[in-house]
Amino acid sequence: MLAKYLIYLGSALLLGGAAARAWRPDGQPGARWLGLGAALILVGGSAQVALTLAALGYLTPADVPAYLQQTVPGRAVLTLLLGTALLLAAGVARWPAWLSMAAAGTLLWGLGGLGHGATHGPSVRLLHTAHAGAMAVWLGGVLTLVSWPEQRLAALARFGPVATVCVLVLGVTGVVASWEHAGGMPTPDSRYGRVLLLKLAFVGAVLGVAGLLRRSLARQGRVDALLSLELALLGLILAVTASLSVTPTPAHG
Template identity: 70%
Template sequence: MSVLALTKLLMYLGTALLVGGVAARAWRPDNQPGGSWLAFGAGLISIGSLIQVGVTLFTLGYLTWPDVPVYLQQTVPGRATLTVLLGTALLLASALSRWPTWLSLLAAGTLLWGLGGLGHGATHGPSVRLLHAVHAGAMAVWLGGVLNLLGGPEERLPALRRFRPVATVCVVILGVTGVVATWEHAGGWPTLTTRYGQLLLLKLVFVVLALAAAGVLRRFLAQRKQVYGLLSLELVLLGLIVTLTASLSVTPTPAHGTVPTYPLFG
């Protein structure tokens, strides 16, 4: 995995902790996760964003401090990074200060809109960028929800019942946005002759396995059996999916060739 893919993975995991954590507060009656959980997610997003900017500038040969504001202000991915950091700060502040729900949603939307402008989203119009943002948001809520279930509360079965419809909505959104985004980036259905197609196929395999684990989890839930092992399996599969998504975001697509995610200054 490349350094840029690793930075995207940090940002995705941080988004799952922060956005997914804030969303979990809506279906968890114990007002969890706490501020330290959310702050850790915000920290991962910030670290990933800063490393990504540094690596990009180093790769392009822009090694002086004045190059940093130029990159952040005059390039699409630079402005997207600023948007991510702004949304992250606002969402963390809204969660810690108990802002109204609509302000939290606006902050989360700002973060996700910035995230959608990185990777392949940097080279497309607003509609595709919105598609990426919605896709990232659904994955963050799903992954963040599973993480919250594993981290508590002690009574997992009632919490899992409340989370189940949320996860179902996330799966539907991920399916629709994933198909549309794949068609857009590959100019049709990708073939296995490209790295993009191979990574996408592997991602789909893990998605199917995660859905299968979730289906078995529902049966165990109906029978009030132990669900910790299945939740752990679902978490591992979702982690692999996010890792592959980070790699896909910096992999050239069949329809657009190399990924001009970090264009030279114009």
């Protein structure tokens, strides 16, 4: 779970930070922020491979390249790291937008192949890819708003439509993927169902906070406390998602 959490958090810093540069008027975050995200993905991906091989009892040096080349999750880790390197280079060197988007797509396709995305077909993996991308952009955007309060109101106004699209993508992909994994409506009969219902409760709470934030912004009120609360709830959702990704699903065991 910790390895997946580091990967998700690193993706929010790197991908979400790269996306924030497009709508923040001050051009934040800087290259160090993106580098930290890439480092977290590298550490999380390495830990994911090490823990998986240790659990399977494959402990020789030759097992690592075999796992990375011959298994779906192993190739997903390689794709994730390739996309991470490309997106970091795109952010530092200011590549054209289409090249940055291709790098981000490579990162997310690798991320979508981890966890439950490794045991399903390309369509379900694509759902995981879109879900992870929307979450990374949303969380990364809120992180930059909290970390760089300069020109916050202008940045919030530009981030609003981005966050709305992220919520819509998360809603559609989350419902379809949950239905696929739970075999229908989620129930508390299984651990997967209980964790999923907990995640949905946090999602409902963060949407409520986002609504209050938009209302406060329209009234020119203070948004610091609401932003911090939204960030805290998104962090909890990230942790629950990391736990959910390593929990056996009722539909596939």
